[in-house]
Amino acid sequence: MDHVLIEFRKAATRENRGRRGLQRRYSPALQRRAVEYWRHQRAGGGSVPTVAAAVGVAPWSLHCWIHAAQVHRHFHPVQVLPPAPVRPVMSLSLRFTADGPRVEGLDIETVAKLPVLMR
Numbered sequence: 056m057d058h059v060l061i062e063f064r065k066a067a068t069r070e071n072r073g074r075r076g077l078q079r080r081y082s083p084a085l086q087r088r089a090v091e092y093w094r095h096q097r098a099g100g101g102s103v104p105t106v107a108a109a110v111g112v113a114p115w116s117l118h119c120w121i122h123a124a125q126v127h128r129h130f131h132p133v134q135v136l137p138p139a140p141v142r143p144v145m146s147l148s149l150r151f152t153a154d155g156p157r158v159e160g161l162d163i164e165t166v167a168k169l170p171v172l173m174r
Contacts, residue, residue, distance in 0.1 A: 059095075060109055063088055067111065081112070086120040093117060 063085070071079045081089070093106045103121070107114040147160040161169070 059088075059092055063092060063110060079112075081116075087124065089117060090120050090124045093121060 066085055066088070067079075067081065070082060070085060074080070089106075089110050089112065092110065093101070093103065096106045096109075103118055104114045107117040110117065147158065150157045150159065
């Protein structure tokens with residue numbers, strides 16, 4: 056039997072202290088070791104059920120551990136940027152009077168640009 060496999064089984068026995076079947080639990084460190092062993096065996100053609108039987112866990116457990124290990128590899132670094140400067144919001148109101156529509160709240164510079172913006 057493989058030295059890595061023997062060490063894994065000893066560690067699993069220490070962690071479980073006589074628990075059997077569904078009562079067995081494996082620490083995250085031991086799960087990572089099982090996934091690393093599976094990756095090593097996969098290079099030689101080992102499948103999940105074969106490696107799970109050798110390690111002494113259910114195939115679905117090993118499959119879940121493999122999937123959990125792969126999900127974390129998809130994270131990418133994120134760059135945090137400072138917020139863009141906030142432009143002041145103008146308070147505009149449009150009134151319809153008997154003399155016609157009236158826009159209130161514009162400064163002189165904006166009024167001068169208004170005909171260009173309305174094209």
